[in-house]
Amino acid sequence: xxxxxxxxxxxxxxxxxxxxxxxxxxxxxxxxxxxxxxxxxxxxxxxxxxxxxxxxxxxxxxxxxxxxxxxxxxxxxxxxxxxxxxxxxxxxxxxxxxxxxxxxxxxxxxxxxxxxxxxxxxxxxxxxxxxxxxxxxxxxxxxxxxxxxxxxxxxxxxxxxxxxxxxxxxxxxxxxxxxxxxxxxxxxxxxxxxxxxxxxxxxxxxxxxxxxxxxxxxxxxxxxxxxxxxxxxxxxxxxxxxxxxxxxxxxxxxxxxxxxxxxxxxxxxxxxxxxxxxxxxxxxxxxxxxxxxxxxxxxxxxxxxxxxxxxxxxxxxxxxxxxxxxxxxxxxxxxxxxxxxxxxxxxxxxxxxxxxxxxxxxxxxxxxxxxxxxxxxx
Numbered sequence: 001x002x003x004x005x006x007x008x009x010x011x012x013x014x015x016x017x018x019x020x021x022x023x024x025x026x027x028x029x030x031x032x033x034x035x036x037x038x039x040x041x042x043x044x045x046x047x048x049x050x051x052x053x054x055x056x057x058x059x060x061x062x063x064x065x066x067x068x069x070x071x072x073x074x075x076x077x078x079x080x081x082x083x084x085x086x087x088x089x090x091x092x093x094x095x096x097x098x099x100x101x102x103x104x105x106x107x108x109x110x111x112x113x114x115x116x117x118x119x120x121x122x123x124x125x126x127x128x129x130x131x132x133x134x135x136x137x138x139x140x141x142x143x144x145x146x147x148x149x150x151x152x153x154x155x156x157x158x159x160x161x162x163x164x165x166x167x168x169x170x171x172x173x174x175x176x177x178x179x180x181x182x183x184x185x186x187x188x189x190x191x192x193x194x195x196x197x198x199x200x201x202x203x204x205x206x207x208x209x210x211x212x213x214x215x216x217x218x219x220x221x222x223x224x225x226x227x228x229x230x231x232x233x234x235x236x237x238x239x240x241x242x243x244x245x246x247x248x249x250x251x252x253x254x255x256x257x258x259x260x261x262x263x264x265x266x267x268x269x270x271x272x273x274x275x276x277x278x279x280x281x282x283x284x285x286x287x288x289x290x291x292x293x294x295x296x297x298x299x300x301x302x303x304x305x306x307x308x309x310x311x312x313x314x315x316x317x318x319x320x321x322x323x324x325x326x327x328x329x330x331x332x333x334x335x336x337x338x339x340x341x342x343x344x345x346x347x348x349x350x351x352x353x354x355x356x357x358x359x360x361x362x363x364x365x366x367x368x369x370x371x372x373x374x375x376x377x378x
Contacts, residue, residue, distance in 0.1 A: 038121050039219065039234035040136025041244035041251025043155040043278060047232050048134050050121065057081055059091050068229035068246060075100055079110070085310055089113045093129075104128055112287075112309065114272060116376045119238040119353050120253075122274050124285045132159075133276040133285045135253050135374060140218030140236035145183055148174045149241060149254035150330045150349040152360040154372055157250030159278050164192040164370050166201040169362045170330075170347045173206065173254065183212040183220065192362055195332045195347045238353040253360050253374070255351040257328040263299050265350075266292040266323065269357055272306070273375035280369075289314060290321065290375055299323040321361075326350065335363050335371070342366035348373075 034054040042048060047064040063075045078095040091111040096103045103109055109129040115121040123134035135154045152170050156162035173187035191202035209231070212220045220233035220243075233243040239256035271290045278284060287306040292299060301321035304314035317338045324333040331348040346363035361373035 036121075037139040037217065038136035039139070039232075039242065040121075040123070040134050041155045041242050041253075042134045043132045043159055043250055044157045045155065045245055045247040045249045045251060047244045048123070048136060050123070050136055052081065068232060075103065077103065088309060089115075091123075102129070114274065114376055116353065116356055116358050119236065119240055119351070119358065120376075122374050122376075124274055124287075130282070131284065132278065133274055133372075133374070135242060135251070137234050137240045137242045137253070138236040138238070139234070141216070142181070142214035142218060142235075144218050144235040144237045144239075145212075145214055145220060145241075146175055146177050147239065148172065148257045148328075150257055150328070151243075151252040151254035152347070152349050152362045152372070153250060154253045154276065154360065154374065155244070155251035156278055156370070157245070157248045160281075162278050162370050163368065164362055164364055164372075165368065166191050166193065168202055170195075170349070171206065171252075172257070172330075175212070178211060181213055183214060185209045185212055185222075192345065192347065192364065195345050239351060240353075240358075253349075255329055255349045255358070255360070257330075259328050261326055261329045261350055261352070263323045263326040263331060264294065265352065266299055266301070266357065267294045268292065270378045271301075271357070271359065271375040272378055273359075273373050275305075276370075276372040276374075278370050278372075288373065288375075292321075292323075321346070331359075337365060344371075346371075 036052040038050040040048045049062045051060045057080055059079055059081050061077045065073050065075050076097045077093055079091055079093040081089050081091040084090055092107055093109045094105050096105050108127050110127045111123050112126050113121055113123045118138055120137045125131040150172055153168055168189045169192040171187055171189035173185055176184045178184050187206040189206055194200040194203055212222045214220050218235040221229055222231035224230050231243055231245050235241045241254045244251035269292045273288050275286050275288045288303055289306055290301045290303040292301045304318040307313050307315050320336045322333045323331055329350045334343040335346050336343045344364050346361055348359045348361040351358045356377040359375040363371045365371050
């Protein structure tokens with residue numbers, strides 16, 4: 001949503017619409033098994049808090065529209081959700097406080113979403129508020145923070161100017177407990193060309209992050225020396241985390257590393273997801289479906305855009321994901337687009353939780369436009 005809701009033109013890739021499964025509830029608030037809570041990031045650095053009431057089929061989301069520490073510009077959106085015949089959620093807005101001319105409450109503005117229960121929920125602003133992907137993770141606690149993570153940049157701070165091949169696209173972070181509720185963060189960041197043994201434009205340590213402090217529900221805050229909030233994060237027990245770096249700096253999703261993953265684990269997986277295309281002028285976030293098989297020579301994912309949220313019909317043209325290898329949950333390989341047969345490299349972080357798999361993918365199309373995917377096993 002954000003500022004992109006003001007600028008809507010044509011679509012470079014023709015995709016349809018989709019939302020998310022409401023089977024089983026997500027992370028639950030203690031004492032109420034029918035409430036789900038998420039926190040998420042959206043380009044260029046907006047933070048969203050989501051609460052779903054499964055008894056009433058209602059939702060409330062608070063959009064941190066400006067700076068972290070100024071709550072006077074926050075927008076609270078409420079509405080009802082329904083489970084569509086396809087199994088996805090449609091969340092219709094019926095209240096906005098304070099009122100906002102770009103977020104109507106007359107039913108013309110709504111969200112689609114998809115979730116991996118107890119792990120994450122991906123949200124697509126739709127209707128009259130078309131906008132960028134909102135990537136959220138479930139609430140956890142401070143005991144979930146420590147670990148080593150693979151991350152993918154899912155909310156570029158510079159939007160349509162983003163070039164993953166030469167800018168930060170992925171990386172790895174280590175979070176340690178310094179005691180007293182404080183956590184230290186270190187790691188490395190890479191541009192996408194590093195994954196193809198190319199020029200490797202960016203290959204450097206992550207610096208300038210002071211100590212992080214964890215509060216209730218696994219929310220982490222990193223403040224500057226003058227106590228201004230610089231980064232907000234959310235951690236969950238499933239090994240997923242998000243970090244939002246503030247306006248113009250974007251945000252990331254990450255999965256804890258695991259040496260137990262093998263790319264053969266993808267064989268037989270059927271996954272749906274959302275592709276985020278920040279260069280597109282109209283449909284920046286679009287639905288996609290992948291199925292993975294072992295061809296004997298490689299593990300291949302066959303991907304197609306979903307053109308109808310109700311029927312799940314697919315665009316005949318698609319994209320093929322060839323998985324070359326995996327190291328501690330970080331995959332690499334190539335994407336080939338049917339329209340021209342040209343291939344581009346990708347990196348992806350992988351997670352398995354409750355018997356289902358999730359992938360976060362960073363790549364680009366043959367013209368160099370970013371192609372960020374979040375995929376969840378059906």
